[in-house]
Amino acid sequence: MSPVRIISISKVQLPTNAGTDYPSTGSTIPLSFFDVQWIPILPMKTLLLYPSAMILSSSFDSFKSSLALTLPHFHLLAGDLTYRPSTDDVAIVCSDESGVTLIEAESDLDIFRLAGDSTHDVESFFHLVPNKFHEEMPMPVLSVQFTKFSGCGVAVGISVHHAAMDASGFSHFIDFWAKTCCHGIPPIASISERKRLTRRVFTVDLATIQLLKQRVAQGAAIDISSPPTTFQVLAAHTWISIARVRGITAENNKPTSMVFHMDGRTLLPPPMSASYTGNCLFPGVVHSTGSAIMSDTGFGQTCGNIAETVRKNRAELMGSTVREFQPLNFASLRGLKVVFAGSTRLQWLDTDFGWGKPEFEGLVSMTYDGDVVMAAGKEKGSVQITVGLKEDMDPFTRAFQEGLETLTKH
Template identity: 35%
Template sequence: MPRRSGNMPPMVRTRSTTAVPRAASGGAELPDPGRLVPLSPFDAFWVALPPVRRVFLFRSLPGVPFSNVVGTLRSSLAQVLPVFHPFAGALTYSPDSRALSIVLPDEWEGGSCGGVTFVEPETDLDFERLVEEAAEHDQDTLGQLVPDIRRDQLPAPVMAAQVTEFVGGGGGVALGVAVHHTAADGRGIWRFFEMWAAAAAGVEVDRVPAGSTPLHDRRLVRFHGDEELARLFLRQIAPNLPTIAPRQDPALDARRRLSRRTFTFAAPAVQRLKQRLAFAANIGTAPSTFAALAVHGWVSIARASGFADDAPVFAAFLADCRAYMSPPAPDTYAGNCVALCMASLSGSELAGPDGPARALVAVREAVAEAKRDPLRDLARWRTKFAAIPPGRAVILAGSPWFPAYGVDFGFGRPARVELASMNHDGEVVLVAGREAGSVQASVSIAAGKMQAFRDVFMAE
C-alpha cells in the first residue's frame, strides 16, 4: 500500500492482497521459472527512479457488482501476463556479472516475487472530486490508489495492480497500476494496457495478429559498448547495488508542497496553438502536437516561476528512437528505447515576447539531434541532468498519442486517467484527451505557482 504520513487519516483500507500468477487453464503459459531477461542501458538508466504509477477512474455501472469488476480484471491480467512476461518478474542485480535482469519467479503461490501482487481496497475518497478537471489535488491523494512497489534494495517487483472500490456517494472504481520503468518505456506500457483492456473486453490474447506480439528481447537494441555503458549507469545512479534507495537531500524535506491539476486542450485549441507557434517561429509547417504542448508548458512554467534572469531554464523530455537505431528496433519492441532530449534558454529569453518561438526552435533542434544519432552523448545523460540547478528544469513526459481514454476494460471509457507518479516542481504529462484530437495535460508545480501557471497556460 502507498506510504502515508503518520497524521494522515486512513482513507484507503485494504480488504485483501493476492497474486495473479498465470493464465487460466488452456491459456498461454509463462516462460520457464527462473528465466532471465537481461536489461539494456536504456533500461538500467531507470533502476533507482520511482516506478510509473497510473490510475484509471471508472464510474460504477448499474447492476455490475464490484466483485465482477475485480474478477474480470484479475482473469484478464492472467491472460496477458504470458505475453508481457517481464511484468510478472522481479528486478534483480547479479554481483557476479554486475548486471541487471528481470527474473521470472520460481513459485507462483504469492510472496514478494511470486507473480503480480493484486490489491483490493475500499476508500471513502470523493470520486467526483477526483474526476473533476478543475479540482486541485495534493500529491498524496492519487498515490493512495496505486500499489507501492518501491524498494530500498533489489530484488524488487516489476509490477503490481490495485482495484479500489469507492464506497461513498455515487461510488466508482479505480484501477491503479505500478510498473518499474526498467521493464518498459511509455510505448511498451501503453501497449500492455491496450492488450489488458482487450482481454478484459473478451478478445482472446492468442488471437493477436501476427507481427504485433510485444517483443522483450533486449538484443533488439544492442550496440557496441552497451554492456560497459549499462555498468556506467549503475555506478552513477545506484553505486551501492543491490541497494537502490537514492541518497536523501535534506532540502527535499523542506521543499514547498506540490500541487497538481489537469487541463484539456480541445482539438481546435491545439490547432490554434500550433498555428501561432509556426507563425511566430516563421516555419513553413506547423510543429507536432507534442512539440507545441511541450513548448507551451516550458514557457508557461518558466513565466509562472518568475524566471526573468539570464540563467538557463532547461526542458527535458524523451524521444522514441526505435526507428533511428542501427538497425532499427521493431515497432513492437516493448522495452525501453528512448533518448533523453534537453533544451535550454535563459529565463529572460523565455519571458520575452519571442519566448515561444525561441523555445520551439530549441525543442525541434533537440528532437532532430536525437533522430540523427540517438546514442550521441548517451554516457553523459545522467551527469547532464544532475548538473541542472535545483528548480530550473521543466520535465515534459508522456505523449499526445498515448490512448488514455481509448482503453475500455468492458466498463466503458474511463472518467479520468492520471499519472500518480508526478513529483517534480515543474512537470507536464501529456496523453490523448477524451475527444478526438484533444490533449490532456497534467501539471505538477509548487502550490503557490499554480494560479499564475493556469493564467498563462490556458490564455487564448
C-alpha cells in the same frame, strides 16, 4: 482510519509452459542498455478512475483472470527486479514465486470528486495505487490495485518499474489487458516528496492547438523547416508559463532548460520490432534564457529550438550506435528545469475494461518540481497536460490560461 481498506492481496503468476517467445518461468532476463539508467528511479504509478462503473461481484474475478491471460505476452512484468551479488548487477528474475502483486480494496472516498477536480487530491490518489511493494529488492516489476467505491465506481492503480518498460510499452500492455478484460481477447524521490507536489490538469482542445500552430507559422522571422507539432507548441507554452511564474524575465536573462525523451523504436538502424515493450528512450535537452523565451517572439523561437533539437536527435539516432548515447546528467543543467513525459499520442482515456472509458487518468508518481505529463485528451485531437509544482500553481494556472488567450487571438 485509512480511506481505503484492503480486502485481499494475491499474486497473479505466469502459467506453466506459457508458450511465448519470452524466457520460461525460472529464467533471468538481463536489463538492456536502455533499461539500466532507470534502476534508481521509483516506479511509475498510474491511476484510472471509473466513477460511473457498476461493479458486479464477478468484476474483480474478470479483472484478475484477464491479467493472467495477458501476462504471457508481457512475461517480464511477472518477474522481480533483483540484485545479483555474483555478477554485481540487477536483472529481472522470474522465479516460481514471482508474479504480479494484486490488491483488492474498497473505499468510501468520493470518486466523482476525485475524477472531476482539476487539482489532484494527491493524498487520496496515493491510497489508490500500490505503494508498499517497491521498498527494496527483490521487488515485483508490476503491482496493481483494484478499489471498489460505495455505491458505484472503481479505481485501477498500477505501479510498474521503469527499468522494465517505458511509457510506450506500458501503454501497449494496458491496451492489451483492457481489451482482454472487456472482450475476452487473449535522482530518487521518496513518496513523501512526491506528495508535496500540487498537480493540476489542463485540457487544450484541437481548435486551440491549431491556432497555436498558426501563430508559430506566422512568425516570419522564425526558421521552422517543417510545420510545428502538437508537442512542440504545447511544450513551448507550458515551459514559458512556468518560467514566467518562477521569475524569469528578459531583463534578468536567467538560464532555463526543458528535458524530454524521444522514442527511438523507429529511428534506430535497423528499427526495433513493434512487439518490443522495453525501454527505448533518448533524452533531448533544449537550453534557453529569459531574453529568448520572454521576448515578443519567444513562443515561436522556443518552438523552433525544440524542433531543431528533435531534428538533431533524430539524425544522430538514425546514424549512430546506441552506446554512443549517454544518460542525461540532470544535475548538470543550469537554472530552472522543466521535464516533459508521456506523449500526445498515448490514448490512456480509451482504456476500457468493460466499464466504459475512465473519467480520469493521471500519473500519480510525478516526481520533480516542474514535471509535465502529456497524453491524449477525451475529445478527438485534444491534449491533457498535467503539471506538478511545489508552489505557484495558482499563478501558473493564470499564466497558462492567459497565455493561451493571447497567443490564439486573431
